[in-house]
Amino acid sequence: MTNNMNRPPIGRRALLAGAGTLGVAAALPTAAAQADPATRRGQPRAYPANWPDPEPYGLADTRPDLWPRDDNSFVLPLELRPRDKERGVVWMRDTYVNCFVVGGRPLYVATGTTRALGLDAAAPWNDGVFVWVSRSLRGPWRLADTTRIRPGAAQGKVWSPEFAGENRPGRTVVAPWQQYWHDDEFGKRGNVWAPEVHYVRGRWYIVACMGDHSRKVGSFLLVSEGGVAGPYRLAKGNLAKPFGESFIGGPSFIEPGAYHHIDGSIYAEGRDAWLVLHNDLYAKFRPDMEDIVPTTDLPKFQQSPYSPEPYLEGAYVFKHGGKYYLLHAAWNRSSVAPDGSTRYAYDPPGTGRTQYQYDAVVAVADRVEGPYSRRWTAGVGAGHNNFFADHAGGLWATFFRNPVAGYWSHPSRIADATVPGVVRMEWTGPEGNRLYVRRGQNQPADG
Known part of the structure; x- marks a missing residue:
């Protein structure tokens, strides 16, 4: 996919012409439909039934x-890091996988919330965002090659609070509110949750969330200055805080004023992109993707809530068959x-x-x-x-x-x-x- 993370490729001619997959979705069948012999012959296709x-x-x-x-x-079968060898599988929450077309070839990416060596969970701190890549969903899956960016550092680690030393005037990698800190109750604190890798208009982005043990809790955006492995820097709109305004929320140990909107995701279509947030919120990105469009209140998806409505997490938007699906x-x-x-x-x-x-x-x-x-x-x-x-x-x-x-x-x-x-x-x-x-x-x- 050239400029959208949610659709299969639509054929080589469209890709060579530079068409965004969603920009031509109404004119061309999906790859699944193109591959369906019944569809090519103009015969009706039998679909699975909706369940009551x-x-x-x-x-x-x-x-x-x-x-x-x-x-x-x-x-x-993700490539194991040294910390994964004993378990034999990568410990991961909030698993994210996607497929993009880059240079005319499919590239699969995987990431998620991981834990640091010696901890049994991704709290009160973890050591950043790891990315895996593959040419096939079945693998082999390799850690993204970060050796030229940080020789000698952990392979595949594309961002971490540990990288605060890379900050330079005019280029922030880790903001002060994202850095590790310590207190008497938890000791070392600061964790990053639910990262997603996106490829929007030919550029790589990572949207993620600083978790409950961070100085400020909420969603932020990283911008790649190279390929999928980075190097990444922080978007300008997140230099002082996460996206959106703070409000009361989260566990009692979160400091007043520190809690913002969590579980950020991106949905892009054509030249537009949106930040998707937990429960029912979203916001449009500025054209340069450095911040969201200023607004007094974040807009809300028009939903059919349960009664009573529980707390929901992990919001994600996906388009298929001309319809939008909100997860x-x-x-x-x-x-x-x-x-x-x-x-x-x-x-x-x-x-x-x-x-x-x-x-x-x-x-x-x-x-x-x-x-x-x-x-x-x-x-x-x-x-x-x-x-x-x-x-x-x-x-x-x-x-x-x-x-x-x-x-x-x-x-x-x-x-x-x-x-x-x-x-x-x-x-x-x-x-x-x-x-x-x-x-x-x-x-x-x-x-």
């Missing part, structure tokens, strides 16, 4: 077909229904409610700002993810298996949690307009 939604709105669909399984998913991560909590059965729902925390799975819930719209449809469960246990298209137009989602609570926190499963996983997705066609984890063969008809 659990009622009332807000109940979760927990059917096994919506889980990442051995038949529809796998863990990426969120939501805790599916179990409780006892009035008839004694188990109730699964996207409820806020409450008495008798137990965290069960960290799900991906999705809604669809005709415009990026909405209004969006009612949400549906797209993947059980696949929350805080992104959707992407591979170089042939196949649809995928990421997952990591949240070990904080619920199903993947059980001692028998914890070793298989926090992984860089990908799962195949299926589209229910231009009439259904839903994306699900690829389900089994025996699917019920529309309800």
Whole structure:
């Protein structure tokens, strides 16, 4: 993809002409449609069915077909760092994977929240953002080559609070609010969460979030002065603070005035790009991508909220089939229904409610700002993810298996949690307009 992170390539002629994939989406079929013999012959294509939604709105669909399984998913064989050797797989939360076309060839990138050597979580500090690259989704996956940028430093580490010493007049790599600090309660503090790599109008960007243990908590943008490996510098709009204004939020140990909007993502289409933030917020970037357009209040996506609406995380926008899909991560909590059965729902925390799975819930719209449809469960246990298209137009989602609570926190499963996983997705066609984890063969008809 030449200027957008959310679409498969559309053919060599369009790429050579410099067309952005979304700029010609209305005129050309997707790569998946081009590859479908039935579509080429003008025959109707059989699409998977939409599933009836659990009622009332807000109940979760927990059917096994919506889980990442051995038949529809796998863990990426990312190159191991020294810290990963004992475990045999990279420890990762908030897994992000995407496919771009660069120089006429597909380039896959992977990143996510990782932990520092000797820690069992990505807090109270971690050591930065690592990036892996591959020419195929199946690999081999190699750490991005950073040897010419920082000889002798950890391979693949493209940004870290450790790089504060690289700041120069007119070029900031790490702002003061992103640097490590210490206190009596936690000791060393400062962590970076949920990085995403994007390729917008021929330039590489990383959007990420300084986590709860940082001086200021919130989303920021890094701009590459080279390739996908960097070197990266901080966008001018983040020299003093994260994007957006501060507000009351987060754990009690966050200092007053330090909490901003988290889980930043980017959606780009043609010459425009947007910052996507947690829950329901977004903002348009300036044309130079150095900051968001000033506004008194950040605009909100027009959504169909649950009642009551829980806290949502990991917002992401993906375009497919001419529609916009808004992803969120939501805790599916179990409780006892009035008839004694188990109730699964996207409820806020409450008495008798137990965290069960960290799900991906999705809604669809005709415009990026909405209004969006009612949400549906797209993947059980696949929350805080992104959707992407591979170089042939196949649809995928990421997952990591949240070990904080619920199903993947059980001692028998914890070793298989926090992984860089990908799962195949299926589209229910231009009439259904839903994306699900690829389900089994025996699917019920529309309800």
